[in-house]
Amino acid sequence: MAEVLELNSSEFEEDRYSRLRLIPWWEQDRLKNACIMVVGAGAIGNELIKNLTLLGIGRILIIDMDKIEHTNLTRSVLYRAHDVGRYKAEVAAERASEMNPDVKAKAFISNIIDDIGLGVFRRMDAVLGGLDNREARLAINQSCYKVNKPFIDGAIEALNGFARVFTPPEGACYECTMTELDWKLINKRKSCALLTHEQMAEGKIPTTPTSSAVIAGVQVQELLKLLHADRGLPTLAGKCYVFNGLTHDSYVVEYQRKPDCMSHDTYENIEEKPWSARSITLGQLLSEVKAEMGENAVIDFDRDIVTRAHCSCSENKEIFMPLHKLRGQDIVCPICGKTMNFDTVHSITGTEDFLDKTPFEIGIPLLHIISGRVGYEMRYFEFTSDFDEVFEGL
Numbered sequence: 001m002a003e004v005l006e007l008n009s010s011e012f013e014e015d016r017y018s019r020l021r022l023i024p025w026w027e028q029d030r031l032k033n034a035c036i037m038v039v040g041a042g043a044i045g046n047e048l049i050k051n052l053t054l055l056g057i058g059r060i061l062i063i064d065m066d067k068i069e070h071t072n073l074t075r076s077v078l079y080r081a082h083d084v085g086r087y088k089a090e091v092a093a094e095r096a097s098e099m100n101p102d103v104k105a106k107a108f109i110s111n112i113i114d115d116i117g118l119g120v121f122r123r124m125d126a127v128l129g130g131l132d133n134r135e136a137r138l139a140i141n142q143s144c145y146k147v148n149k150p151f152i153d154g155a156i157e158a159l160n161g162f163a164r165v166f167t168p169p170e171g172a173c174y175e176c177t178m179t180e181l182d183w184k185l186i187n188k189r190k191s192c193a194l195l196t197h198e199q200m201a202e203g204k205i206p207t208t209p210t211s212s213a214v215i216a217g218v219q220v221q222e223l224l225k226l227l228h229a230d231r232g233l234p235t236l237a238g239k240c241y242v243f244n245g246l247t248h249d250s251y252v253v254e255y256q257r258k259p260d261c262m263s264h265d266t267y268e269n270i271e272e273k274p275w276s277a278r279s280i281t282l283g284q285l286l287s288e289v290k291a292e293m294g295e296n297a298v299i300d301f302d303r304d305i306v307t308r309a310h311c312s313c314s315e316n317k318e319i320f321m322p323l324h325k326l327r328g329q330d331i332v333c334p335i336c337g338k339t340m341n342f343d344t345v346h347s348i349t350g351t352e353d354f355l356d357k358t359p360f361e362i363g364i365p366l367l368h369i370i371s372g373r374v375g376y377e378m379r380y381f382e383f384t385s386d387f388d389e390v391f392e393g394l
Contacts, residue, residue, distance in 0.1 A: 004284075016102070017056055025231040028056060032102070032247075034227055035059040035394075037120070039086035039112050039140060042066075043075035044130025044154050047216030050077055052128075053103050055220070059394045060096060060105040061120070063112050064089040075209045104394050113139040113320045114303070117277070117368035119382045120390060122147040122270065124361040126223050128265045129153045130216065132205050134178075134186050138263070141166065141174035146267045146369075150237075150274050152222055154215045158206045159245030161215035164236060164255075165222050168266065173237030174257035175263040211245050218243075270369055272384040277366050282348050283355035289372040293379060299348040305362050307354065309340035320354070322363040337389040347373075359383070365392050 017028045034057050039047050041064035052060055068076075068083050068091060078095040079088075089107035096105035110116055113136055121127065121143045129151065131137055137153060144151040145168040153174065154163045166173045218241050225233040239255045275285065282299075290297045304323040310316045310334040319330060323344055331340040345352070360366065366386035372379045 025228055030227045032058045034125045035123060037061045037124045039063045040130035041092045042130060043212035044156060044216050046076040046078045047212050048094055048128050048130055048219060049092050051216060051220040053099045055067045056100060056102050061108060062089040062092050062105060063108045063110055063116060065109055065111055075207055075212060106394050112136050113324055115365050117365040118143055119146055119367035119369055121149055124149050126150040126152055126226060128219055134182055137174055144168060145173055145263050146265060148266060150226055152219045154219045156207050156211040156215050158213050159208060160243060161211045161216050162240050162242045163218040164240035167237040172257040173261060173263050176258045176261050177255050214243055227304050227326050267369060269379040270380045270382055273291050273381050275383050276385040277359040277364050277368055277383040279358060281356050281358055286350055287349055293372050293374050297372050297374045301346050304344040304346050307343045307345055309342040311338055311340040320362045
């Protein structure tokens, strides 16, 4: 009898994921082969990364540009006192690799609005957000919609929180849910873009590690269902799970899709090109697009680029950065101290006097997707040669 028991126990020898495989619809290889972006490595982000790592998600991209502060230590399971002053994304990526050697995590000390190319979004299975910034949410939403990738958003305040799922091209997106107040707050933030960070009175949101654990748990659970989409599992697509931690009430809200929503812009038939945003010049890029589409073709960017600033005292200086990144000190005249006027472009026609610059030098991120346009005809081209640099180590 002892021999029989020994045989049976060895037949069911457990590995790291054996308990997960007991779930009838579970396929661990789907998680192993998945590539997930986590935007924000604060309280929610820590819980997202922890859960993804424990589950064996193969590749995790962690996007955050902030450093760890002492206040993060009460709400962030991945950080220790000796990590204070280090970048959140770097520490989170290190902890993920320590927790599970099957997981490859990479930190991006980047602004999600300007620094992550659409080609990166295009290679994600989903994007998970743990942000307190409406403008960043809107940017993620638009990027995900352009390349048809799910966006799973989470937010917390005190003991409360919500998780919601947006799955383009169907159903409501984040912009569809925005209220007049949301737009006012975004416009107020944008109007402060030219102020220094010291001049901006940023509000602090009260949060707890318990509410972040609840909401991030729901977000990752929704991701698991999306990764097993063919199983017919119900999801929160186009809906919001609302959690009241004070009374432990919870409910689900269904959003209505707005047919005229400006975020419902999808890039069709993206063409991968052996171009690098870091090395090809704007002049060379325009020549390539003209060869594809004809001599009347122009290049369109999805952002305004500030090119130069000029002052009434006749001083001029180069800027070359996305308008979103422009700060007040960038346009202070070094001669007379006045605020300078500045020029912007969002298209390249061939008449520009800076065609020797590369897209990267003017603020276009690596592995991005640009538009070629002739009249109303649009084609979309990716800087695919940047892939190896962006995904190095993953």
